[in-house]
Amino acid sequence: MAEKQTLSQTDVASLLKNPSDENRADTAEKVAATFSAGELSDKERALAEDIFRTMVHDAAVRVRSALSESLMDNPEVPHDVAMSLARDVDEVALPMIEKSSVLNDEDLIDIIQKQSELAQMAVASRGKISADVSDALVDTKSENVVAKLVSNEGADIRESTYNKVLDAHGDSEKVNQPMALRSSLPINVAERLVTMVSDQVRSHIMTHHQISEETASDLLFDSREKATVSLLSPGRKGTNVISLVDQLYRNKRLTPSLIIRALCMGDVTFFEAALARMVDVPVANAYRLIHDRGDLGLKRLFEAAGLPLDMLKVARAALKVIKEMRLTAGDDRDISRNVTIERILTDLEDDFDADNIDYLIDKIVPSK
Numbered sequence: 225m226a227e228k229q230t231l232s233q234t235d236v237a238s239l240l241k242n243p244s245d246e247n248r249a250d251t252a253e254k255v256a257a258t259f260s261a262g263e264l265s266d267k268e269r270a271l272a273e274d275i276f277r278t279m280v281h282d283a284a285v286r287v288r289s290a291l292s293e294s295l296m297d298n299p300e301v302p303h304d305v306a307m308s309l310a311r312d313v314d315e316v317a318l319p320m321i322e323k324s325s326v327l328n329d330e331d332l333i334d335i336i337q338k339q340s341e342l343a344q345m346a347v348a349s350r351g352k353i354s355a356d357v358s359d360a361l362v363d364t365k366s367e368n369v370v371a372k373l374v375s376n377e378g379a380d381i382r383e384s385t386y387n388k389v390l391d392a393h394g395d396s397e398k399v400n401q402p403m404a405l406r407s408s409l410p411i412n413v414a415e416r417l418v419t420m421v422s423d424q425v426r427s428h429i430m431t432h433h434q435i436s437e438e439t440a441s442d443l444l445f446d447s448r449e450k451a452t453v454s455l456l457s458p459g460r461k462g463t464n465v466i467s468l469v470d471q472l473y474r475n476k477r478l479t480p481s482l483i484i485r486a487l488c489m490g491d492v493t494f495f496e497a498a499l500a501r502m503v504d505v506p507v508a509n510a511y512r513l514i515h516d517r518g519d520l521g522l523k524r525l526f527e528a529a530g531l532p533l534d535m536l537k538v539a540r541a542a543l544k545v546i547k548e549m550r551l552t553a554g555d556d557r558d559i560s561r562n563v564t565i566e567r568i569l570t571d572l573e574d575d576f577d578a579d580n581i582d583y584l585i586d587k588i589v590p591s592k
Contacts, residue, residue, distance in 0.1 A: 249290040252279050256294030259301075273302055280308040288316040296323035310335060314342045321346040333360045341366055348372035353379040362388050367396055375402040386413040411468050466507065469497045478502065480531045487542045488568060490549070495539075502529035514543070541568045 252275075258264065259272045279291050292309045295301045296319040306326040310317050321327070321335060321343055332347050333356065341364075347353070348361050348369050358381045361373045370393055373379055386409070393399040394417075403409070404417055472478040478498055487495040500510035503525060513521030519540065526536050545567040 245284040245286050248279070248282060248284065248287045251275075252287055252291040253294050256291060256298070260294070260298045273305070276302070276305045277308075280305060280312075285313060285315055288312055289319075292316050292320045296320050299325045301326050307331060311339070314340055317343055318346045322349050329354050329357055332357050336360045336364060341369060344369045345372050348376060348379070350376075351378050355380045355382045355385070358382070359385045359388075362392075365392060367393055367398060371396070371398045371402060374399060374406065377407060383410040383413055386410065387416070390416055411464050412471050416471075465493050466497050466501075469494065469501050472498075473501050480535060483531070484535050484538055484542075487539060487546075490546055492543070492546055499525050499529055502531070538568065 255272050255275050259269070259276075264272060276291065276295070279287055282288055288309065292312070295305070295309070301324065303326055306320060306324050309320040310324070310327060310331065317335075317339070321332075327335075332350075336344050336347055336357070337360065344361060344364055344366060345368060347357065349372060353361075353373070353376060358373060358379050361369055362385050364370075370389055374381070374389065386403075389399065389403065390413070400417060409417070469478060472482070478501065483495060483498045483502075486498070496511050496514055497507055499514065500507040503510070510525060513525050516522065522539060522543075523533075523536060525531075526533060526539070545563075549563060549567075
């Protein structure tokens with residue numbers, strides 16, 4: 225077993241005898257390592273802390289940097305020492321800013337507001353970031369800082385903060401790409417992000433391929449609808465679906481094809497909320513009309529919403545199949561979707577011509 229390291233007056237005497245930058249840096253590392261071992265007496269601990277408070281004012285950056293590197297992972301570092309190092313030049317401050325658990329939210333927000341972009345990026349790289357700190361990082365308006373933040377799965381980010389990100393940097397691939405890859409996003413933010421990414425796709429199509437603007441717009445619209453439907457994951461709360469429907473409606477994207485596509489993908493909740501919004505009635509009222517056994521309620525909703533009546537047969541077939549599938553397919557979304565689509569097409573084969581069936585398939589099947 226290695227001999228236990230202890231602090232003594234000998235260490236201090238050695239430092240005073242040979243006060244070179246190299247020796248002071250080595251001493252800083254030794255004192256920090258001994259302090260981190262957690263085996264000091266109260267007297268030794270007090271001595272170590274006094275040495276830290278002296279070294280944070282050392283004229284040599286090398287010494288202060290060695291101290292910061294050695295103490296960045298230690299949760300027992302005195303707060304004043306951690307803050308002195310975190311407020312230093314970047315070479316000294318960055319390890320402490322990124323790693324130290326001693327720094328609280330107030331400290332981090334102060335660093336964000338007063339220090340360099342590199343210091344802000346160090347905050348954005350921390351293992352855990354609170355919603356308040358995330359908001360302060362976004363307020364920097366720095367594309368690099370925001371990109372680092374949204375790439376960090378350990379960051380807690382409010383929906384309002386996401387919206388600020390999209391307002392300022394929505395057209396930046398450096399920001400929207402990692403944001404789109406986050407494991408979880410509020411549904412309204414995800415829908416907004418889909419729209420912004422699609423605008424970039426449209427620009428790419430227009431500049432790289434010899435097609436008309438009208439054709440490019442059609443391709444954009446179709447891909448955006450399919451992406452929007454993919455946001456409707458199973459088990460999503462009804463309030464979130466209503467919020468998404470309201471947002472789509474406000475932005476004139478709650479289209480007949482989107483509503484039918486969502487239903488044929490098995491999302492009855494979205495279908496109910498969408499029809500309720502289209503005719504401006506409570507969802508409960510729309511629910512009763514949609515599931516009216518006489519079928520007249522659904523027709524009246526279609527007429528009031530201005531939906532194409534040739535899609536009424538599709539909706540009825542989908543509702544019938546979905547009801548049956550809930551009893552047989554369980555929670556397997558892929559199986560339910562595939563069987564639902566197959567059954568709808570089978571039920572409608574005699575009533576739809578080939579062109580309409582091709583249209584239906586194109587509108588339902590999501591892009592790979």
